[in-house]
Amino acid sequence: MDLVAIVLLAYGLYYRRHHRRDLLFAYVALNVGIFAVVSLLLVQRVDIAVGFGLFGVLSIIRLRSSEITQQEIAYYFVAIALGLVNGLAGAMPLTAFALDAVLLLVMYIADHSGLLGRTRHQVVTLDVVYADQDLLRADLESRLRARVLQCVVTQVDYVRDVTVVDVRYVVPNAARTGVR
Incomplete structure (x- = not known):
């Protein structure tokens, strides 16, 4: 169930909308790794807080990169949540399925281009002050x-007569593209 959920999140939602192969691999690897460790922690009866703390530290270190947008961080957290849900709820498959469906549905809706698709963000360098x-x-x-x-x-x-500006803007309907 976890593999189906992460494939839907990573390939079905994220990659089709954002086209970053490097993060696609990271989401799948992170999810499968968390699922495996949580499953092992449950079998070995190790304190689950140890596992959560470990992944929390690793996530914070990696997510401080400026190359990752807030949107991509959200996908990271959902990948982590899917791994945790499916690892912890192994004895309750219907609960795991329901939580997977809710997480995937929320991401589908929240990241849908129809919701806020006309709003853009760009850093612009101008040759004038x-x-x-x-x-x-x-x-x-x-x-x-x-x-x-x-x-x-x-x-x-x-x-050098240069200005760098962080711009948030809305494109008109006629100029709208599938690119974010």
């Missing part, structure tokens, strides 16, 4: 061909 926030916003809207919701200047270099 703006003193006026309204001019900056107008330039970004022109370049992105979208309505800017928020723009935060993260870096200004007056020597």
